[in-house]
Amino acid sequence: MLSRTAAMLYWMARYVERAENHARILDVAYRMSLLTKDPNLQDQEWFAPLNITGTLFPFSGRHSLVCAKEVLHFMALDPENPTSIYNCAKQARENARAVRGTITSEMWEVLNSTWIEMQNMDEDRLYARGVSAFFEWVKERSHLFRGVTFGTIRRDDAFQFHRLGTYVERADNTARIIDAKYHILLPSVDDVGGAVDYYQWSAVLRSVSAFESYRKVYRDVITPLRIAELLILRVDIPRSLHFCLHDVYEILCAVQNSSSQEATRLAGEIYAALQFGRVQDIFGQGLHEYLTEFLSDMSRLGAEINTAFFAPTLPPNSVQYAGPPVAA
Amino acid sequence: MALRPFFNEMYETGGAVRPHYAAFADWLKNTPPEKIAQNRQAADLMFHRVGITFAVYGETTGAERLIPFDLVPHIIPGETWESVSRGLKQRVAALNAFLYDVYHDMEILKAGKIPADKVLENSQFRKEMVGIDVPGGIYAHVAGIDLVKDADGEYYVLEDNLRTPSGVSYLLENRKMMMRLFPELFSHQRVRPVDHYPDLLLETLRNAAPPGVDNPTIVLMTPGHFNSAYFEHAFLAQQMGIELVEGVDLFVQENTVFMKTTQGPQKVDVIYRRIDDDFIDPLSFRSDSMLGVPGLMKAYRAGRVALANAVGTGIADDKSIYPYVPEMIRFYLGEEPILKNVHTYMLGNKTDLDYVIANMKDLVIKEAQGSGGYGMLVGPTSTKEEREKYKQRVLDQPERFIAQPTLSLSAVPTFVDSGLAPRHIDLRPYVLSGKTVNFVPGGLTRVALREGSLVVNSSQGGGVKDTWVVD
Numbered sequence: 113m114l115s116r117t118a119a120m121l122y123w124m125a126r127y128v129e130r131a132e133n134h135a136r137i138l139d140v141a142y143r144m145s146l147l148t149k150d151p152n153l154q155d156q157e158w159f160a161p162l163n164i165t166g167t168l169f170p171f172s173g174r175h176s177l178v179c180a181k182e183v184l185h186f187m188a189l190d191p192e193n194p195t196s197i198y199n200c201a202k203q204a205r206e207n208a209r210a211v212r213g214t215i216t217s218e219m220w221e222v223l224n225s226t227w228i229e230m231q232n233m234d235e236d237r238l239y240a241r242g243v244s245a246f247f248e249w250v251k252e253r254s255h256l257f258r259g260v261t262f263g264t265i266r267r268d269d270a271f272q273f274h275r276l277g278t279y280v281e282r283a284d285n286t287a288r289i290i291d292a293k294y295h296i297l298l299p300s301v302d303d304v305g306g307a308v309d310y311y312q313w314s315a316v317l318r319s320v321s322a323f324e325s326y327r328k329v330y331r332d333v334i335t336p337l338r339i340a341e342l343l344i345l346r347v348d349i350p351r352s353l354h355f356c357l358h359d360v361y362e363i364l365c366a367v368q369n370s371s372s373q374e375a376t377r378l379a380g381e382i383y384a385a386l387q388f389g390r391v392q393d394i395f396g397q398g399l400h401e402y403l404t405e406f407l408s409d410m411s412r413l414g415a416e417i418n419t420a421f422f423a424p425t426l427p428p429n430s431v432q433y434a435g436p437p438v439a440a
Numbered sequence: 441m442a443l444r445p446f447f448n449e450m451y452e453t454g455g456a457v458r459p460h461y462a463a464f465a466d467w468l469k470n471t472p473p474e475k476i477a478q479n480r481q482a483a484d485l486m487f488h489r490v491g492i493t494f495a496v497y498g499e500t501t502g503a504e505r506l507i508p509f510d511l512v513p514h515i516i517p518g519e520t521w522e523s524v525s526r527g528l529k530q531r532v533a534a535l536n537a538f539l540y541d542v543y544h545d546m547e548i549l550k551a552g553k554i555p556a557d558k559v560l561e562n563s564q565f566r567k568e569m570v571g572i573d574v575p576g577g578i579y580a581h582v583a584g585i586d587l588v589k590d591a592d593g594e595y596y597v598l599e600d601n602l603r604t605p606s607g608v609s610y611l612l613e614n615r616k617m618m619m620r621l622f623p624e625l626f627s628h629q630r631v632r633p634v635d636h637y638p639d640l641l642l643e644t645l646r647n648a649a650p651p652g653v654d655n656p657t658i659v660l661m662t663p664g665h666f667n668s669a670y671f672e673h674a675f676l677a678q679q680m681g682i683e684l685v686e687g688v689d690l691f692v693q694e695n696t697v698f699m700k701t702t703q704g705p706q707k708v709d710v711i712y713r714r715i716d717d718d719f720i721d722p723l724s725f726r727s728d729s730m731l732g733v734p735g736l737m738k739a740y741r742a743g744r745v746a747l748a749n750a751v752g753t754g755i756a757d758d759k760s761i762y763p764y765v766p767e768m769i770r771f772y773l774g775e776e777p778i779l780k781n782v783h784t785y786m787l788g789n790k791t792d793l794d795y796v797i798a799n800m801k802d803l804v805i806k807e808a809q810g811s812g813g814y815g816m817l818v819g820p821t822s823t824k825e826e827r828e829k830y831k832q833r834v835l836d837q838p839e840r841f842i843a844q845p846t847l848s849l850s851a852v853p854t855f856v857d858s859g860l861a862p863r864h865i866d867l868r869p870y871v872l873s874g875k876t877v878n879f880v881p882g883g884l885t886r887v888a889l890r891e892g893s894l895v896v897n898s899s900q901g902g903g904v905k906d907t908w909v910v911d
Contacts, residue, residue, distance in 0.1 A: 113702050113703075114683055114685060114689050114699060114701055116686065116688065117683075117684075118702045209670075210665045213673075213677040213678035214678075214684075269702060273702075369702060369703050369704055370704060371704075424705075426691050426693075426700075427693050429693055430692060430693040431691065431723070431735030433722050433734035435730070
């Protein structure tokens with residue numbers, strides 16, 4: 113498969129996954145802010161989405177207040193914010209358009225009609241429809257896209273690079289979601305059992321659709337240690353780091369080429385640590401430190417994938433052209 | 441302006457339905473208007489959802505629009521098509537023979553059939569191609585020949601498109617849409633199928649491979665997704681199961697073209713390029729273009745890769761060469777042309793220029809190098825002011841212009857706001873030249889949606905119709 117095509121499939125998948133995760137993160141912030149009557153605490157909930165997506169700085173450059181209306185607009189609809197759901201839908205569709213000869217027409221139609229509908233969305237319509245309903249819609253479009261992809265595309269490299277993008281993005285997002293809430297996951301004895309904690313913890317689980325799984329796996333009260341274990345180390349939770357890296361490693365083995373050894377090795381190393389890691393050790397190291405290291409490993413892995421598959425170096429004796437002569 | 445008489449494809453002068461439209465007319469009479477209106481909307485929606493759009497130059501960057509699709513087909517009787525297709529084969533064979541000749545022995549120039557300077561001093565004549573042998577001696581693998589029917593009911597060739605003719609995806613999508621919306625129409629009469637076009641094209645491209653390459657790797661090269669015809673490039677690549685590449689995806693090493701893949705470099709044998717000569721290689725042509733592949737021309741000249749269409753085909757479809765095509769047919773094939781040319785005035789010629797300036801109101805004047813309906817003057821629908829302005833341009837550089845009598849263009853009933861009304865059309869069949877000459881019956885019918893308008897180009901508010909050849 114063409115390197116550029118593979119890159120576009122990978123990014124198409126990443127943008128779809130990112131849009132879904134942002135919808136999840138915002139939905140949790142929205143629900144949490146409804147749980148408290150204290151307006152200061154309410155607004156505090158809205159820091160989390162900005163922290164998770166690393167957009168607090170660009171946001172605060174343009175807004176003086178962190179509040180529901182502003183954050184929602186910034187992260188969902190703002191064309192100026194490169195990681196807004198609006199822009200994710202746009203980028204996913206742009207990438208799909210560039211590779212529409214490679215994806216199935218059903219996949220293209222989902223992303224194209226999502227983008228058409230997204231363009232018609234503004235703040236008034238968002239509130240008229242209902243904030244949570246809007247996030248549901250984003251998630252549903254992402255589910256639909258994934259389902260259509262799995263149901264229609266040939267199991268070739270296009271499928272693999274689509275999956276690769278999905279799981280690299282998801283691992284990154286899940287790690288950020290846990291990291292943003294790590295302070296409430298720290299096993300301090302002080303307010304264990306408090307109602308606020310219970311809601312916080314269950315919100316983290318719900319944001320990655322793992323609340324019901326938690327109940328099934330542990331059949332016990334919600335504790336931070338178990339949440340971390342579930343979302344980091346369980347291989348049977350589809351949004352856990354272990355699950356994502358299992359698939360990333362397997363995909364890199366399947367698509368390997370003569371310059372992808374380092375990418376495969378690095379993925380294997382991260383995967384092995386998740387496969388054999390213990391949650392006690394993670395907390396021993398410090399959850400935040402652990403996740404910071406994980407995110408930095410993932411960013412190295414992304415760079416390795418890029419050089420191995422998307423931006424190959426040309427043979428030294430290929431014909432080069434430096435560009436037109438610069439006018440004096 | 442008074443409506444000029446024109447040929448109506450569906451109705452005879454007395455108002456009777458022509459026999460080949462009878463089945464359709466019955467269906468139209470018996471189908472409730474609501475159902476038709478509903479399906480017109482459905483068609484728009486589907487085209488939008490599928491994203492069959494084109495970009496319009498000069499509008500906001502990246503603007504995409506739908507080409508209006510009209511439900512009333514352009515129907516051609518089978519026997520008419522037989523004679524048209526013989527004419528197309530003949531014409532394209534002569535054009536290919538001409539291209540081989542001007543880049544080799546130049547017999548036709550030596551024989552004085554075409555003034556040598558018309559060819560040798562034309563910017564479309566590519567000196568890089570002189571003496572180069574292309575596989576099978578075929579230059580124009582894909583030709584789009586624009587046909588119109590004058591008031592007398594005779595077909596005329598309006599122009600030949602031998603560089604990177606586009607539009608065939610609309611032909612295929614229009615048929616798909618009609619069969620989806622009105623399947624019953626296709627059970628009333630036999631409409632010859634068109635959907636095997638991608639197979640024929642692929643076969644043509646395989647035949648274009650350099651000698652000795654048994655199982656060629658073929659790619660379709662596009663200028664990129666901001667190009668107005670990008671949808672078509674992606675569509676055809678998908679239909680043929682070949683890679684859609686941009687210049688940046690290819691590189692040349694030791695006169696061999698490779699594409700960058702996730703499994704390392706892969707050799708490329710045939711490039712179906714939808715990018716003009718000027719942009720294919722910055723080392724040979726326009727040095728300011730980053731769309732092409734450095735070193736491609738050298739590999740091509742060495743015979744290591746095939747291009748379809750060949751470099752340099754523009755010399756055969758240039759509007760200043762067009763008047764000589766009938767002569768080419770006689771010279772190379774020893775036959776009389778089956779399809780007529782439109783009489784063409786060459787404004788570099790003083791007598792012609794004087795006549796044209798005196799009769800601007802009755803003529804169509806075009807730039808010899810123009811395309812897409814940009815920069816032309818349609819005399820009968822122009823204002824005095826427009827003519828005065830255009831006259832100045834012509835007088836400044838008369839040799840850049842040609843003029844033709846205004847053909848009336850035949851019309852097909854078309855859905856407009858007020859109901860059904862005749863609108864003018866043209867027809868572009870796509871002729872594929874490989875070991876044999878192939879085409880799908882009919883072609884792309886373009887329709888001028890404004891009343892009285894003769895400009896069918898999509899960039900100028902034209903629409904499209906399904907084209908049926910019926911038995």
